[in-house]
Amino acid sequence: MPELPEVETVLRGLGPAMDGASFAHVIVRRPNLRFPFPERFAERLSGARVLAMRRRAKFITVALSTGEVLVLHLGMSGRFTVDTHNISVSPGTFYHDTGAAHTHDHVVFIMSNGSTITYNDPRRFGFMTLLGPGEQESYPHFAGLGIEPLGNAFHAQALDRLFSGKKAPMKAVLLDQRVIAGLGNIYVCEALHRAQISPERAAGTISGRGARKVALRERLATAIRDVLTEAIAAGGSSLKDYAQTDGALGYFQHTFRVYDREGEPCPSPGCDGVIRRAVHSGRSSWWCARCQT
DNA sequence: CTTACACCCTGCTCGC
């Protein structure tokens, strides 16, 4: 799930249930996810009203009436399930009465509007925390974040500066959250294929002057923006499904051109290459060595 | 400054 488009989709899915509502009851079923929950996590949330919800890279931030900010990260396997069908059920009893708890349901938010929001995370690489006023700037997870790939400042010229002098391969640089914040393994593979750039190519080689380099940067910037935008659009269309009890996502994988497609023919028009797989920076890459150079 | 790798944790798939 959780690369930028999935986080954006989750944010939009949570909005109707959370935004403007208060936390009526918070159930925390274990002391930690990836990191320990902050002190008195449930108590500090209880009664707080949600003023605004935003995405930053792969984080969701929830501004609260208490002045604190709830920070959510889904890690590898985190997911939220929203149930809005229980408005008449009194908070606090619903969850236990249904007996619907799944094995890795670690946190449950019961909102004042009757929505029940359940966080499930088998691998527990996700985390939640609360930041006080002014703590966002110094929060270590936010401090080093790179440029937002869907922001106005993201364009070919920005890539010129970001890649300048970098000897590391494109794959590693694009995955580095300190350079561009929000890309993950899937969309890096997909964007590189669309831009016909090899994941093994040194990032610095598309920086600098020259019509060819400028064209490559523009292709890559466009590819990144397009693949994220299309994925969000596809996720948005599945929001109705997402909001239902079994929040199975899985909308965009049918449109992957290379991800997890080892051995299949390259989908680029006119290319007769075959998708291959190799491990780069500890993560699998899929690409066409014929048209991606 | 790199880059590589182990690690966090559980579940699923695949080959034997």
Added chain:
DNA sequence: TGCGAGCAGGGTGTAA
């Protein structure tokens, strides 16, 4: 049918 190996969309910390 069972069982171990390998792999998974995240990020961090360490060592070289």
